[in-house]
Amino acid sequence: xxxxxxxxxxxxxxxxxxxxxxxxxxxxxxxxxxxxxxxxxxxxxxxxxxxxxxxxxxxxxxxxxxxxxxxxxxxxxxxxxxxxxxxxxxxxxxxxxxxxxxxxxxxxxxxxxxxxxxxxxxxxxxxxxxxxxxxxxxxxxxxxxxxxxxxxxxxxxxxxxxxxxxxxxxxxxxxxxxxxxxxxxxxxxxxxxxxxxxxxxxxxxxxxxxx
Amino acid sequence: xxxxxxxxxxxxxxxxxxxxxxxxxxxxxxxxxxxxxxxxxxxxxxxxxxxxxxxxxxxxxxxxxxxxxxxxxxxxxxxxxxxxxxxxxxxxxxxxxxxxxxxxxxxxxxxxxxxxxxxxxxxxxxxxxxxxxxxxxxxxxxxxxxxxxxxxxxxxxxxxxxxxxxxxxxxxxxxxxxxxxxxxxxxxxxxxxxxxxxx
Amino acid sequence: xxxxxxxxxxxxxxxxxxxxxxxxxxxxxxxxxxxxxxxxxxxxxxxxxxxxxxxxxxxxxxxxxxxxxxxxxxxxxxxxxxxxxxxxxxxxxxxxxxxxxxxxxxxxxxxxxxxxxxxxxxxxxxxxxxxxxxxxxxxxxxxxxxxxxxxxxxxxxxxxxxxxxxxxxxxxxxxxxxxxxxxxxxxxxxxxxxxxxxxxxxxxxxxxxxxxxxxxxxxxxxxxxxxxxxxxxxxxxxxxxxxxxxxxxxxxxxxxxxxxxxxxxxxxxxxxxxxxxxxxxxxxxxxxxxxxxxxxxxxxxxxxxxxxxxxxxxxxxxxxxxxxxxxxxxxxxxxxxxxxxxxxxxxxxxxxxxxxxxxxxxxxxxxxxxxxxxxxxxxxxxxxxxxxxxxxxxxxxxxxxxxxxxxxxxxxxxxxxxxxxxxxxxxxxxxxxxxxxxxxxxxxxxxxxxxxxxxxxxxxxxxxxxxxxxxxxxxxxxxxx
Numbered sequence: 001x002x003x004x005x006x007x008x009x010x011x012x013x014x015x016x017x018x019x020x021x022x023x024x025x026x027x028x029x030x031x032x033x034x035x036x037x038x039x040x041x042x043x044x045x046x047x048x049x050x051x052x053x054x055x056x057x058x059x060x061x062x063x064x065x066x067x068x069x070x071x072x073x074x075x076x077x078x079x080x081x082x083x084x085x086x087x088x089x090x091x092x093x094x095x096x097x098x099x100x101x102x103x104x105x106x107x108x109x110x111x112x113x114x115x116x117x118x119x120x121x122x123x124x125x126x127x128x129x130x131x132x133x134x135x136x137x138x139x140x141x142x143x144x145x146x147x148x149x150x151x152x153x154x155x156x157x158x159x160x161x162x163x164x165x166x167x168x169x170x171x172x173x174x175x176x177x178x179x180x181x182x183x184x185x186x187x188x189x190x191x192x193x194x195x196x197x198x199x200x201x202x203x204x205x206x207x208x209x210x211x
Numbered sequence: 212x213x214x215x216x217x218x219x220x221x222x223x224x225x226x227x228x229x230x231x232x233x234x235x236x237x238x239x240x241x242x243x244x245x246x247x248x249x250x251x252x253x254x255x256x257x258x259x260x261x262x263x264x265x266x267x268x269x270x271x272x273x274x275x276x277x278x279x280x281x282x283x284x285x286x287x288x289x290x291x292x293x294x295x296x297x298x299x300x301x302x303x304x305x306x307x308x309x310x311x312x313x314x315x316x317x318x319x320x321x322x323x324x325x326x327x328x329x330x331x332x333x334x335x336x337x338x339x340x341x342x343x344x345x346x347x348x349x350x351x352x353x354x355x356x357x358x359x360x361x362x363x364x365x366x367x368x369x370x371x372x373x374x375x376x377x378x379x380x381x382x383x384x385x386x387x388x389x390x391x392x393x394x395x396x397x398x399x400x401x402x403x404x405x406x407x408x409x410x
Numbered sequence: 411x412x413x414x415x416x417x418x419x420x421x422x423x424x425x426x427x428x429x430x431x432x433x434x435x436x437x438x439x440x441x442x443x444x445x446x447x448x449x450x451x452x453x454x455x456x457x458x459x460x461x462x463x464x465x466x467x468x469x470x471x472x473x474x475x476x477x478x479x480x481x482x483x484x485x486x487x488x489x490x491x492x493x494x495x496x497x498x499x500x501x502x503x504x505x506x507x508x509x510x511x512x513x514x515x516x517x518x519x520x521x522x523x524x525x526x527x528x529x530x531x532x533x534x535x536x537x538x539x540x541x542x543x544x545x546x547x548x549x550x551x552x553x554x555x556x557x558x559x560x561x562x563x564x565x566x567x568x569x570x571x572x573x574x575x576x577x578x579x580x581x582x583x584x585x586x587x588x589x590x591x592x593x594x595x596x597x598x599x600x601x602x603x604x605x606x607x608x609x610x611x612x613x614x615x616x617x618x619x620x621x622x623x624x625x626x627x628x629x630x631x632x633x634x635x636x637x638x639x640x641x642x643x644x645x646x647x648x649x650x651x652x653x654x655x656x657x658x659x660x661x662x663x664x665x666x667x668x669x670x671x672x673x674x675x676x677x678x679x680x681x682x683x684x685x686x687x688x689x690x691x692x693x694x695x696x697x698x699x700x701x702x703x704x705x706x707x708x709x710x711x712x713x714x715x716x717x718x719x720x721x722x723x724x725x726x727x728x729x730x731x732x733x734x735x736x737x738x739x740x741x742x743x744x745x746x747x748x749x750x751x752x753x754x755x756x757x758x759x760x761x762x763x764x765x766x767x768x769x770x771x772x773x774x775x776x777x778x779x780x781x782x783x784x785x786x787x788x789x790x791x792x793x794x795x796x797x798x799x800x801x802x803x804x805x806x807x808x809x810x811x812x813x814x815x816x817x818x819x820x821x822x823x824x825x826x827x828x829x830x831x832x833x834x835x836x837x838x839x840x841x842x843x844x845x846x847x848x849x850x851x852x853x854x855x856x857x858x859x860x861x862x863x864x865x866x867x868x869x870x871x872x873x874x875x876x877x878x879x880x881x882x883x884x885x886x887x888x889x890x891x
Contacts, residue, residue, distance in 0.1 A: 007651050011566040014559045018579060021572075021658060025580045025622075028662030028685070029587075029614050032678055036607045060598065063530035066464025072748055076671035080409030080820040083828055091673040094605030099530045102609055102672060106748040106815075107449070109832045130452075136837040138452045140463045155595055162594045166602070267814060268838025269830060308705050342841045345810070349845075352806075353799055372711035376704060376721060383725030386758075386805075387732050393813060394736045400817060401741045408820040410744050 045092035046203035050168040051194070053178035054185060056159060057150045058194025061187050062101070065142065072103035073112040073198065085110050087200045096168055108139055115199035123192045142188075150190040151182045237315040241296070245323065249292040252333035253284035259337040266340040291330075294388070298322045301384055302377070309377040311367035321366045322381075325359035328352075356382070419492045420502040422873045425779045427485025427509050428772055432861055434477025434516065435765070439857060441470040443850040449843045460524040468523045468535050474760065475533065475623070477516045482768045483627040484509060484551060487574045489775065490634040491558045494568040496881045500557030508551050515543045527597040531612050533619050534588055538599045541589040548585065552578045564881045569650045573630030576658055580622040588615035606674050613665040621661035624764055625731075629657075629696060632720070635771045636700055639717050640710055645702035649695055656692035660685050667738035670747060679740070686738030693731035700724050715790040719770030722798060726762025729805075733758065745820065750842070751812025754805050761801040761853060769797070769860060776864050781874035785866035793856045793863070800853025807849055811842035 010016050036042075051059060062068070075081055077088040089112060094100050103110075118126070122133060127145060130137040150156075157178045164170045182190065235243075260280055264272030275283065299319040306313050332351030335344045359381065364374025401410045445467045448454055455461040492499055499505050519536045527537045536544070555578055559567060588611055591599035603611050637644050644650055666674065666682025701724055704717065711717050733755050737746050746752060777784050784790060814835075821829040 004648070004651075008566065011572075014556055014567060017567060017572065017575060018556065021576045021579050022583070024655060024659045025576070025662050026583065027659065028665075029583075032663065032666065032681065033607075033610055033614060036610060042606055064526040064528050065459075065462065066468055066528065068530065069464055069467050074672050076744075076747070078410050078671060078744055078820065080822055080828060083409065083822075083826075084819070084832070089673045091606040094673070096604060098604045098608065099601040099612070100605050100608040101530065102669075104532065104668060104748065104752065106819075108836070134833060136833065138449055138836070138843075140448065140452050140455050141457060142462070143457050144459055153595065155598070158594050159598070159600070162592045162600050166592060166600065166604075268841065269818070269834055308702070309708070341810070341838075345807075345841060345845060349803060349806075352802065356798065356802075370708065372708035373705070375711055375718065376701075376708055379721045379725050380701070382722075383728045386725065386729040390729060390733045390736065390809075393809060394733075394739075394742050397745045397813070397816070398739070398741050401744055407822045407824075408745075408817060409822045409826075410741070410820055 042091045042095055044095040045090055045201050047199075047201045048093050048095060050096045050163065050170055051197065053156050053160065053174075053181045054150065054190050054193040055197045056163075056194075057156055057182060057185075057187075058190035058192070059101075060159070061145070061150075061191045062194060063099075068101050068103045070105060070107035070139070072106050072110045074102035075110055075112055086113050087204070090201060090204045092204070093201050096163075098163065098166065108137075111195065112198055113200050115196045120192055120196065123195055124188060127188060127191065145188040145191060146186050148187045150185040150187050151179060154179065156182055235316050235320075237299075237319055240316060240319050240323065245292060245295055245319075248323070248330060249288055249295065251330050252291060252336060253287040255333050255336035256287060256339065257281070257284045259339045263338055263340075268341060290392075295319070295322055295326065298381070298384070298388075302381060305377060305380055306367075309369060309373045309380075311369045311373065311377055317367055321359070321363050324362060324366070325355050328354040328358065417498045418875045418877055419489075420499045420505060421489065421779055421876060423502070423506050423509050424485045424489045424775070425873045427481050427488070428775060428779070430509070430513050431478055431481040431485065431768070432772070432857075432864070434473050434481060435768075435857055436854070436861065438470055438473030438478050439850070439854045441466055441473060443847065443854055445470055446843065446847045446850050450840065450847060459526065465524055465526065465528075468528065469520055471533060472519055472523060472535065473516070475619075476519065478768070479624065479627075479764060481509070481512060481516075482771070483574070483577065483623070483631070484512065486631050486635070486771060486775075487551075487555060487577075487627075490570055490630070491555055491574065492878075494564065494571055494634065495558055495562030496564055496878060497558060497561050498878065500554055500561060504550050505554045508547055508554060511543075511547050511550075515540060515547060518543070522597070525597075529589075529591065529599060529601070531588065531601070531608075532616055534585075534612070534615060537597055538589070538591055538593050539596060541585070545582070545586060545589075548578070548582055552582065568634075569644065569647075569654065570630045570632075570634035572654050573626050573633060576654075577622050577627035577630060580618060580626070580658075580662075584615045584618050584622070588612060609669055609672065610666065610674055610678065613668040614662070615665075617665040617668060618662055620759070621664070624759065625661070625693075626657070628764055628767055631767060631771055632696075632700055635716075635774055636703055636720055639714055639720070639774050640704050640707040642703055642707045645699050645706065649699050653692040653695040653699065657689070657696070660689045660692065664689055664738065667743065670738075670740050670743040683738050683740055687735045690731060690735040694728065697724055697728050697731070714774070715784065715787060715794070716770040716773035718794055719766050719773060719797070722794070723763050723766035723770060726758055726766065726801065730755065730759035730763055745816035746812060747816075749812040749815040749819075750808045750839070751816060754808025754812055757808065758801070758805045761797075761804060765853075765857075766797060766801075769793070769857075772860075772864070776867055779873055780868050780871045782867060782871060785863050789859050789863040793859045796852055796856030796859065800849050800851075800856060803849035803852060804846060807842045807845035810845075811839050814842070815839065 010020055074089045075085040075087060082088055089102070094102070126133050127142050129141050129143075130139040157175050160170050160175045160178055164175065257280060260275065261277065264274040266272045296319070299315060299322045302318040302322065303313060303315050328351045329348070332347050335347035360375065360378050363378045364371045367374065367377065369377070396405075399405055400408055445463055448463045448466070452463070455463065459465065488499055488505055519540050522537060522540060523535060528535045529537050555574065559571060590602040592602065593599045601608055633644065633650070663685035664682055666678045667686045670679055670683070704721060711721075736742055737751070737755060773784065773790060818830050818835045819832075823829045
């Protein structure tokens with residue numbers, strides 16, 4: 001029986017066809033993804049910690065507004081890129097990032113090392129009206145961020161609890177006082193807190209490259 | 212007989228369609244036309260870049276030392292000359308599939324007539340500003356496509372439908388060639404053949 | 411032609427899916443043109459969140475992929491599976507549910523995106539309640555499709571059904587795994603995966619959503635509608651087999667080429683690169699198969715506008731499936747990653763391949779579904795020229811922008827310092843972004859012309875009822891090896 005005859009069997013049996021497709025298409029994913037689950041668990045770098053309540057809310061706003069569609073958070077170990085953004089990314093820096101926000105487009109600059117490059121005040125003005133500080137900017141303005149309370153839905157403790165369940169090392173009392181920690185903060189405060197937390201990880205030996 | 216390529220853009224389409232009666236050999240077209248026709252865009256580029264520099268939107272125009280500029284223009288010439296020839300060879304290679312003539316001269320005529328609007332539009336290189344060149348390039352490209360689709364069947368002695376298929380295959384080849392050139396030049400730059408980039 | 415005593419094809423739902431698909435195409439493309447304009451004039455969101463680029467761009471991608479694309483795939487799958495199996499759909503009611511429920515899901519999804527519900531993963535932004543809806547409808551899609559195949563009157567399963575089948579099975583696998591998340595509130599969840607692991611899972615999903623939805627599913631469309639329109643069998647049966655399995659196997663591995671020089675292991679990146687290059691072979695094998703099929707029946711092009719679009723779509727398919735593997739090479743990717751070149755590549759596929767082959771298929775379907783002639787061939791011609799112009803303009807604009815960005819970002823001066831500031835490079839993108847807006851408008855106007863043409867074609871008519879013919883033993887199972 002040659003190959004064509006074998007294939008005829010597959011073509012005449014829907015069940016075999018379905019199984020064949022599933023089997024063949026599953027292989028690649030298993031090979032590429034499983035190792036990261038069972039063998040190569042990535043350890044957080046010494047400086048990496050879970051996001052505080054304010055930073056977490058800020059990060060979720062960053063996701064909500066689609067900031068990732070224009071800003072990356074992944075410095076590649078290419079010479080010119082390292083000169084521009086200082087330190088290449090290390091996998092241990094993103095262990096608490098759900099989802100990861102490395103991005104796939106730089107309409108605007110990479111933000112993974114933006115923390116404390118600009119003052120809080122600059123960040124606020126820039127978010128409310130980008131063209132006030134960068135005249136040729138094409139970034140949209142986000143005036144509504146200063147009109148809303150960061151924890152308006154009163155769910156920051158629920159968010160931290162969910163992350164705790166996923167393994168983030170939050171203490172119960174940290175979660176209990178989360179609402180108080182962010183009381184009175186606007187969404188603008190939260191996202192600025194998040195952006196200022198994106199810093200170079202000085203605990204990583206930069207000569208070893210990306211991972 | 213009047214020059215194949217200039218005819219394409221200046222004379223009326225009826226003149227264009229009389230071309231099949233006056234087919235010339237591949238070698239004749241190269242000797243009489245292609246060698247100097249391909250000189251047009253690089254010459255404009257040399258002159259424009261020398262005086263104005265490349266204006267790609269950065270604050271300062273990019274200028275080159277004349278030996279470097281010359282080598283860029285020579286490369287451009289080789290690309291155009293070679294491209295016209297290779298495309299006509301590929302076009303002839305596809306002839307059995309679309310039942311078109313196997314005469315190489317006819318295929319080269321199609322390629323040159325279709326490319327003519329673009330070659331003449333390269334006058335925009337006299338002021339190498341990105342917006343100016345884009346605004347000229349786009350209508351020239353559309354004109355080229357129109358010439359290709361409307362004259363290929365007659366020039367290659369086939370019916371309109373097979374002609375359309377053949378023309379679309381050529382469009383596909385040109386796009387793949389274009390992106391390959393982009394890819395190759397990028398790889399060359401990252402290997403150090405070109406301005407310094409920090410990869 | 412012997413008529414089977416049982417029934418007629420379920421075609422009314424196909425007509426509805428064509429119409430819905432076209433509506434989403436206009437909405438999705440209009441959103442695309444709007445966001446393209448926002449990148450030139452950023453203040454046209456007028457301070458409104460729902461018009462903000464970050465949300466509207468996501469609406470654009472979701473509307474065109476899930477609205478325009480999936481609806482077209484469902485409708486054409488239902489149309490072609492019935493005819494290749496010579497039976498009516500398994501459970502027409504469930505099929506209707508799929509079509510209608512899907513429209514509601516896309517609408518709900520779109521509104522949720524504008525409201526800011528966003529899971530933060532590309533092409534998987536819809537939050538968990540809608541993910542569940544998608545999964546439910548998808549399972550129903552599978553039941554109808556494979557159920558129809560199970561009751562077929564023709565023994566061998568035709569090749570277009572392998573591709574539609576792979577679409578259903580693989581997308582189910584990808585969607586379920588990538589959407590795994592812990593819900594916090596109705597509008598917010600956190601991904602089960604984090605950091606580098608999430609990146610690999612996301613792009614396993616993201617690349618194969620392109621592979622099996624945007625490529626595989628539409629290849630199913632190609633394998634049915636092209637031979638139908640050309641009135642000739644597929645050129646090489648053997649090639650279809652090899653290409654299908656090579657395609658299904660290799661596409662899955664290509665995901666990591668989205669993560670070159672990112673913080674994932676080198677071996678995963680290299681594997682992704684190598685498999686992406688290998689993928690070129692089955693992709694082009696399919697293209698050759700299709701081109702050779704059409705070239706055997708050129709006279710059909712005279713009367714059939716649909717074939718013109720399909721032929722053009724094949725040229726762009728060749729471009730996109732060549733460009734992809736090329737951009738997956740690490741040294742090319744070092745320049746192209748994060749730039750507009752990637753966007754250009756996406757749209758050469760989305761406009762050049764997906765949109766054009768769908769339009770071609772609709773030009774075939776609409777007159778047949780309503781048992782009439784196309785209202786105006788001249789308008790179809792105009793659409794053809796607008797489509798090719800818009801697509802080429804888009805690609806060229808983005809090639810210009812992308813190469814420029816990529817090389818300028820990496821440019822170093824004599825002393826090893828950066829030659830250009832980021833802001834300077836970003837500002838120089840403006841002419842390319844303006845060209846892109848024009849390209850989008852040209853392409854969109856072509857689609858509007860097409861819809862007007864269909865409107866005049868369909869107006870006042872009902873879907874035709876078609877008796878199911880008995881399969882003729884000779885022609886249905888003829889293969890050309």
